[in-house]
Amino acid sequence: MSNHIADKVMKVMKVIVVFNRFGVGLIERMPRVRIGYAHVANNRYDEWKMYAIGGSANPTIFTEGNYFIALDNPSNKHVTKREASNWKNWRWRSSKDVFMNGAYFVPFVYGSSSPLYTKANQI
16 A cells, blocks of 8 residues: 555544553653544553654644653653654644653644544444
8 A cells, every 4th residue: 555545544543542551661652643543541651761652744642531650850751752843733632631750741732633533433
C-alpha cells in the first residue's frame, strides 16, 4: 500500500489505549500517534525517560483520567512530544489527568478533539 493510501486510511482510524501500566524505565511512544485519533484513558505512566505520548503528523489526542508520575530529572517532566514544526493546528487535550512529581501536559486545541463516531461505531 502506498503512503498516500495508508495516510487516507489512518486519518479516519480511531484507537483507544486504556487500562495499561507503563512502568519505570520505558523511554517513549506510549503511544506515538502519527495521524488519526487516539483516546488515551485510565493508564498509569511511571517515570518515562523521553516522553509518554507523542505525535508527528497532525494527530488528535485526548488523554483522560491518566496518572503521570515524572522522573526526578528536571528534563523529563513533559508528558508529550510533538515531532513536527506545524503542531499549532493539532488537537491535543487533557481531562481529569493527574500529574505528579512535576509532570505536565501542554494542550493544543484547534477545533474539537472529539472523534466523529457514528451510530454504527457505538457499541
